[in-house]
Amino acid sequence: MMNVAIVGTGYVGLVAGTCFAELGHRVVCVDNNIEKLRKLRAGELPIYEPGLEEMVPRNVEHERLVFTDDLKSAVERADIVFIAVGTPPGEDGSADLTYVVQVAEAIGDALNGFKVVAVKSTVPIGTCDKVRAVIASRSKEHFAVVSNPEFLREGVAVPDFMKPDRIVVGAADDRAIELMTRLYRPLTQNGAKLMFMDVRSSEMTKYASNSMLATRISFMNELANLCEVVGADIENVRGGMGSDNRIGPSFLRAGVGFGGSCFPKDVRALLQTAKEYNSELGVLDSVVAANVRQKVRMVSIIREQLGDDLTGMRFGVWGLAFKPDTDDMREAPAIQIIRGLVEAGATVVAYDPEATETAQAVLENVPTYANNAYACCEGADALILLTEWREFASPDWDRVAGLMRSKTVFDGRNLWEPNEMRERGFNYRGIGRK
Ligand SMILES: NC(=O)c1ccc[n+]([C@@H]2O[C@H](COP(=O)([O-])OP(=O)(O)OC[C@H]3O[C@@H](n4cnc5c(N)ncnc54)[C@H](O)[C@@H]3O)[C@@H](O)[C@H]2O)c1
Known part of the structure; x- marks a missing residue:
């Protein structure tokens, strides 16, 4: 059992948090959207995602899953803190890192001992270094930042999380590698592939995978248009x-x-x-x-x-x-x-x-x-x-x-x-x- 905090309880954070709880870890899901937290505490799901409706109440009942807006207490008790907030497109198409940086600042203020900060949000190459710098500017504690991109698909997010094709972790720190290995052990024991690599390659793997899939779709759409005219x-x-x-x-x-x-x-x-x-x-x-x-x-x-x-x-x-x-x-x-x-x-x-x-x-x-x-x-x-x-x-x-x-x-x-x-x-x- 590990203590996990997930900051950002959206599609990714809620699924990841609930699944980690289902795997036996003690999870605190943090969000700053009070209405979302009210719903979750009342047993209502803020999103539609098959499977969650029974897993969330079960894990709440077993006290493995709680929802809060108190980031500081959640971080203080955690071994691993995930950042799973949104990274929406900015005006020029680049990922807007406002929320990621805000959360990194708050984590820096809350650190009370060694933690792994795992970036699950999809972030541009180099962001983990930025997150490390932000936290280091606000805390003297030891910590490690790792990249752990999420590949789940909405609609089948729970089975994707529980039976992933692979789990990618970009990490340099031995302690972080050990903690991430322990965190995912319930999945790797069942055959999931956990791949460690350098942080920038991990950040790139997420964008490269989605871009490849998008490329296949656009290619097929253009071929379809050609099919129509050639019969x-x-x-x-x-x-x-x-x-x-x-x-x-x-x-x-x-x-x-x-x-x-x-x-x-x-x-x-x-x-x-x-x-x-x-x-x-x-x-x-x-x-x-x-x-x-x-x-x-x-x-x-x-x-x-x-x-x-x-x-x-x-x-x-x-x-x-x-x-x-x-x-x-x-x-x-x-x-x-x-x-x-x-x-x-x-x-x-x-x-x-x-x-x-x-x-x-x-x-x-x-x-x-x-x-x-x-x-x-x-x-x-x-x-x-x-x-x-x-x-x-x-x-x-x-x-x-x-x-x-x-x-x-x-x-x-x-x-x-x-x-x-x-x-x-x-x-x-x-x-x-x-
Ligand atoms: N949705 C997907 O299918 C999917 C799959 C893989 C990766 N991702 C990536 O994961 C990240 C999250 O995506 P999502 O779809 O879950 O987003 P989302 O918008 O559903 O959820 C983000 C959550 O973060 C919360 N938040 C924002 N700022 C906060 C703060 N300062 N403190 C606490 N909570 C805060 C928001 O209230 C919201 O609940 C993005 O980077 C996205 O690209 C998404």
């Missing part, structure tokens, strides 16, 4: 490519572009780092540009098919979150697509199983929000799929057809089979489908 089908191409062991099947789905809190921000931040060091990263420049184009392409496809002026038309939208199994709307393609349709004169009725509240915070009442999938289809001139939630995979198509004014479907995630849709009498359009 190929991206789903066949995907199967053919993904069966090659050198390529593998993950992150090869074409769609309406990547969003979320990580890929767009991390790609831009790595580009900014390259710029600062006068280093070329032209591949990533193109990845960003392709994604910007892909996000508005659905609106162009719809206007091509239904006319430039969409005045008086009504669209049903299935899915708002940037991907299934999350309520996260950060940089979701739905935002631009819905705005684009409304700007062209249309009205939009949208439904998402979990993201209505978060969508309202960004899109306000640009669309109206339906309580269920079928309600979106009433009187609709077309149905648009933007997030491939499982409940949309095989709907009652007869019911959908009966509700719609026109049987037109735009499938932004290639969830449905074009032939089957046409057999059902729908005018179907996917991304890169024959």
Whole structure:
């Protein structure tokens, strides 16, 4: 058992804290958002993430997990202090380190003996050195700063954390390496791979991994657009490519572009780092540009098919979150697509199983929000799929057809089979489908 403090109780901090508690450690999750803490203490989860709803109360009950705004006491009792606050994009795309630095200052003020400070937030190369300098400027105690980037995916965050492909730790200090080894032992005993490396390589590994995945998506999106004009089908191409062991099947789905809190921000931040060091990263420049184009392409496809002026038309939208199994709307393609349709004169009725509240915070009442999938289809001139939630995979198509004014479907995630849709009498359009 180790004493762990996690500063920043968002997607990453709450999942990491709860999972460390589940592994038997004693965890204090710190946040400065009082409303979030109130919810957590009342047993309510501030985010939707499968699995957490039973793990949080269980670990709270066993007194392995507590929530507080008292950073000082949490740090004083901890062997390892994680920094898991947000690193949102600044104006130029570089990661904004305001929160990380604030927390480093507070940790420096609270140090009362040797601790490991582990940076879990995604931070530019060199940030751990900065964190070390900030803490050292405020404390005479011994401490070590390590980089421990997080690779969990929202929606499957708990299984990702509990069964990671690898755990990366950038560390130079022997005591820190020993403590991090002990912390993760419950996972490594079950086969997880713990990789130690130098701090800068660890910081870089996080950005490089997300940039590689974003590159695969943008590449597939551009190939899909090419498939459409040459008469190929991206789903066949995907199967053919993904069966090659050198390529593998993950992150090869074409769609309406990547969003979320990580890929767009991390790609831009790595580009900014390259710029600062006068280093070329032209591949990533193109990845960003392709994604910007892909996000508005659905609106162009719809206007091509239904006319430039969409005045008086009504669209049903299935899915708002940037991907299934999350309520996260950060940089979701739905935002631009819905705005684009409304700007062209249309009205939009949208439904998402979990993201209505978060969508309202960004899109306000640009669309109206339906309580269920079928309600979106009433009187609709077309149905648009933007997030491939499982409940949309095989709907009652007869019911959908009966509700719609026109049987037109735009499938932004290639969830449905074009032939089957046409057999059902729908005018179907996917991304890169024959
Ligand atoms: N969300 C993901 O899927 C994911 C995956 C891997 C890595 N990351 C990285 O992890 C970091 C956190 O991401 P997130 O999605 O959990 O962010 P988030 O916005 O959900 O959570 C951040 C939390 O930090 C809190 N916070 C901010 N300043 C604070 C302070 N001074 N003291 C205490 N708490 C403070 C906020 O109130 C918030 O609850 C980011 O760097 C992100 O890039 C995120």
